[in-house]
Amino acid sequence: MTVDELADGADAVGALNAQGETVRPVVVIDLDDADQSTVARAADVASRADRILVGRASGAPDTALEPLTAALDLTYGDASGGREIITVDDVEEAITAFVAAAEATPQAASVAAQVVRASESMSIPAALDVESLGYSALQGGVEFGRWLEERRALGRPLPPPPAGDPVLVDRRADDLHITLNRPERRNAYGVALRDAFVDALRMPLLDNTIDRVVVDGAGPCFCAGGDLDEFGHTPDATTAHFVRTRGGAGRLVARLADRIEVRLHGQCVGAGIEIPAFAHRIVAAPDTMIRLPEVSMGLLPGAGGTVSVPRRIGRWRALHLFVTGSPISADAAREWGLVDELR
Numbered sequence: 001m002t003v004d005e006l007a008d009g010a011d012a013v014g015a016l017n018a019q020g021e022t023v024r025p026v027v028v029i030d031l032d033d034a035d036q037s038t039v040a041r042a043a044d045v046a047s048r049a050d051r052i053l054v055g056r057a058s059g060a061p062d063t064a065l066e067p068l069t070a071a072l073d074l075t076y077g078d079a080s081g082g083r084e085i086i087t088v089d090d091v092e093e094a095i096t097a098f099v100a101a102a103e104a105t106p107q108a109a110s111v112a113a114q115v116v117r118a119s120e121s122m123s124i125p126a127a128l129d130v131e132s133l134g135y136s137a138l139q140g141g142v143e144f145g146r147w148l149e150e151r152r153a154l155g156r157p158l159p160p161p162p163a164g165d166p167v168l169v170d171r172r173a174d175d176l177h178i179t180l181n182r183p184e185r186r187n188a189y190g191v192a193l194r195d196a197f198v199d200a201l202r203m204p205l206l207d208n209t210i211d212r213v214v215v216d217g218a219g220p221c222f223c224a225g226g227d228l229d230e231f232g233h234t235p236d237a238t239t240a241h242f243v244r245t246r247g248g249a250g251r252l253v254a255r256l257a258d259r260i261e262v263r264l265h266g267q268c269v270g271a272g273i274e275i276p277a278f279a280h281r282i283v284a285a286p287d288t289m290i291r292l293p294e295v296s297m298g299l300l301p302g303a304g305g306t307v308s309v310p311r312r313i314g315r316w317r318a319l320h321l322f323v324t325g326s327p328i329s330a331d332a333a334r335e336w337g338l339v340d341e342l343r
Contacts, residue, residue, distance in 0.1 A: 001025055003034035003068065007042035007052075015050040015110070022106040026099045029072060031057040036064045046071035052102060052113045052319075056091055057081075064194045073113050074098075074316040083314030101324050103144045105298050110300070112300040112322045118317040119307060124278075125245075127307040132244045135302040136237045143298025148232045156229050159190060167196035168218075169203070174211040176204055185217025189271035189303060190227030190326065194249065201252040204259060213256060216263040225270025226303070227292075250304030253278040264288045264330075264339065272307030277312050277338065284339040288330040292321050312337050 002008055006029055017023045026106065027049075029042075046053050046068060055075030061082075069075045069084045076094045078086045090092040102109035115134040115160055119127035136143055139286040170178040175181070178200045204210040234240040245251070253260060253275055262276035265285035273290045276282050292309070294301050301309070301322060310318040313336045321328065333339045 007038040025106040043067040079086040084316040108295045116300040131306040147297045166193040180217040186224035187217045188227035221266025223272030271303035274303040277308035282339040284330040291327045
């Protein structure tokens with residue numbers, strides 16, 4: 001679709017078929033040779049679009065297009081631009097990969113786009129509530145149901161109780177060192193580790209003499225994300241919502257952000273980057289690899305990632321990571337601002 005066609009409302013057709021199914025979740029907008037007189041009108045239409053709008057740009061983006069690229073969900077280009085531009089070597093290949101990923105789980109991709117748009121200007125607690133409500137809706141959807149059925153077919157049991165303390169806490173003078181300590185589960189963010197981590201984070205909230213909190217992980221990686229063997233075992237969706245929003249670590253890390261340094265290494269998947277991204281300082285080892293795969297499971301990031309990650313790198317790059325599930329290296333994460341320092 002051209003910019004002129006978007007401005008004239010060509011995307012006004014419904015995004016659902018007669019059965020209520022999401023159809024054609026992505027529309028690609030060709031930004032080359034755009035008529036600048038229609039940019040403002042196209043941006044207004046884009047801000048109200050039902051579908052995910054992906055810009056296609058070649059060469060350095062024209063500054064006159066900035067209102068439109070800001071209104072789109074993301075733009076792929078082959079030249080550097082602002083945070084709304086994902087710079088790639090092959091624009092067509094990147095767009096094809098994004099569209100294929102969105103069409104594989106169109107409900108999850110669409111809700112992820114809706115959530116990051118809606119929560120962009122909200123307070124962190126309010127935005128976390130919106131994320132969790134979107135997550136709850138997707139938990140009842142066919143896409144997550146299909147993923148869960150395939151997972152359960154593997155016959156994997158619930159994880160065993162931790163052999164030792166799932167989180168280690170070391171207080172020295174004004175410093176508090178918190179270590180995720182389930183290396184046998186790759187520090188997966190399961191119930192035992194989550195609850196112990198939350199308890200540890202409450203210490204500096206209650207004790208203002210703790211000036212500095214350092215969080216790291218034992219074993220080969222910082223955190224491999226949610227423990228997949230626990231998925232689908234919450235008593236009900238409402239309880240799960242309150243556990244995510246009131247019993248999770250994201251809100252606490254956000255409240256303690258000025259005092260927290262998180263040290264990443266190895267695989268940092270899902271919650272393994274969503275929670276750290278709330279901290280004001282993230283240090284990553286060279287082997288750090290970050291990935292957010294939840295949309296491919298029929299969900300969206302549910303540990304705070306739709307809030308923390310966009311506030312670091314912008315909602316456009318965040319949605320790219322969410323929908324494609326593409327891994328991002330420590331160097332690229334540093335360039336984007338997802339981490340602050342390499343060590």
